Amino acid sequence: MNKKGIELSINVFVVIILSLIMLSGGVYLLRSFIVTSIGVESDLDAMTQEQLERLLVDEGRQVALPFFSAELEAGDTHIYGLGILNIDEDEFGDSFSITIEPAAYVNLDGKSGTITDLAPFEKWLLYNTNELTIKENQHVEEAILVEVPNGAEKGTYIFDVKVMHSPDNNNDQYDATKKLYVIVK
Numbered sequence: 001m002n003k004k005g006i007e008l009s010i011n012v013f014v015v016i017i018l019s020l021i022m023l024s025g026g027v028y029l030l031r032s033f034i035v036t037s038i039g040v041e042s043d044l045d046a047m048t049q050e051q052l053e054r055l056l057v058d059e060g061r062q063v064a065l066p067f068f069s070a071e072l073e074a075g076d077t078h079i080y081g082l083g084i085l086n087i088d089e090d091e092f093g094d095s096f097s098i099t100i101e102p103a104a105y106v107n108l109d110g111k112s113g114t115i116t117d118l119a120p121f122e123k124w125l126l127y128n129t130n131e132l133t134i135k136e137n138q139h140v141e142e143a144i145l146v147e148v149p150n151g152a153e154k155g156t157y158i159f160d161v162k163v164m165h166s167p168d169n170n171n172d173q174y175d176a177t178k179k180l181y182v183i184v185k
Contacts, residue, residue, distance in 0.1 A: 049141060052083035056139045062087055062175035063163045069181035074152045080144040080180060082127075084163055086134040096132045096174060098142060099162045100125055103179070107155040123149060124182075125159070146182055157182040 048067060055064035064083040072078055084096055106112045126145040134140050144161070159180040165172045 048079075048081035052081050052139075052141050056083045056085040060087070061085065063178060065161060065178040065180065068179060069183065070146070071183045071185055072146070072148050073185050074148050075150045077145060077147045078182070080146065082142045082144055082161065082163075082178075083139055084132065084134060084142070084174075085139040086136055094133050094135055095165070096134055097164045098127055098129070098132070099164060100127060100144065100180070101160045101162070103158040103160045105153075105155055105157055107153065123147075124157075144180070146180075148182065148184055152184050154184050157184065 051066035052064055055061045055066055061083075062085055064085075065080065066083075067080060070078040070080070082098065086094060086096070104112050124146055126147070128142050132140055132142070159182070161178040161180050163174045165174050
């Protein structure tokens with residue numbers, strides 16, 4: 001009777017030790033995955049900022065969307081970078097706003113439709129909708145977060161990205177419309 005009690009307590013002790021070892025190994029792996037993903041994300045952000053700086057400052061573009069396409073799966077998110085350069089405060093003023101509207105949807109068979117028929121696109125996008133103040137010859141960089149809903153149909157979703165002048169300038173469009181492509185696999 002005593003041997004069985006000692007064996008049971010030793011077995012419980014061994015199981016607890018093995019469980020702690022497995023738990024610490026899992027925590028270590030999770031931590032290494034998180035550290036790696038944060039490093040990749042910061043590299044991508046630096047690469048996007050570098051491209052925006054090149055397009056806005058070096059080439060003098062008024063509105064730049066350097067990485068305008070991404071392949072995502074349902075449930076994934078992606079951050080696009082949008083840059084705006086105010087080239088002439090006297091003519092345009094220093095107030096701008098960003099609007100993003102659905103343009104088209106192309107399914108895997110090549111048939112096109114509208115995004116609004118498929119899902120409420122407002123849930124896909126998160127970006128700064130407030131008025132932006134940009135002084136003459138200055139630029140800003142804004143992030144556009146796209147989150148593909150879990151039930152999204154596979155295909156290519158196309159959004160129109162527009163930068164508008166302030167309401168004082170009758171909301172005239174500043175530079176050409178940029179296209180944002182979200183390819184859902």
